[in-house]
Amino acid sequence: PEEAMSSPEIASLSWGHMKVKGCSSSYKDCKVWPGGSQAWDWRETGTNVSEADELRKHVLQHYPGVQPADLEEVLKKGITLLVIGRGMSEALQ
Numbered sequence: 001p002e003e004a005m006s007s008p009e010i011a012s013l014s015w016g017h018m019k020v021k022g023c024s025s026s027y028k029d030c031k032v033w034p035g036g037s038q039a040w041d042w043r044e045t046g047t048n049v050s051e052a053d054e055l056r057k058h059v060l061q062h063y064p065g066v067q068p069a070d071l072e073e074v075l076k077k078g079i080t081l082l083v084i085g086r087g088m089s090e091a092l093q
Contacts, residue, residue: 005034015088033077045069 009021010032018027020037029040045067066084074082 007032007034008037031074033074033079035077040070042070 008023010018011021012019016028018030020027020030020032023037027037027039029042030037031040071082
């Protein structure tokens with residue numbers, strides 16, 4: 001049987017700063033999967049907060065939420081379990 005790999009551990013987490021164990025850089029937001037991690041650029045799929053939205057209520061941030069395109073790359077890594085966090089204030093839709 002094939003040995004299961006686990007994703008890198010989140011070493012520290014605070015508002016706007018994530019450190020992944022075994023990675024020399026830190027992230028504002030990131031994706032992790034067995035064998036790696038990378039920055040999560042929400043602008044790629046439209047789940048970012050525009051300048052105008054920042055002036056509005058916090059609940060509008062991170063709308064419309066995680067998009068299928070946000071997950072495609074990680075799903076191609078062959079994962080069997082996917083966990084999506086809602087963020088520090090559970091604002092992600």
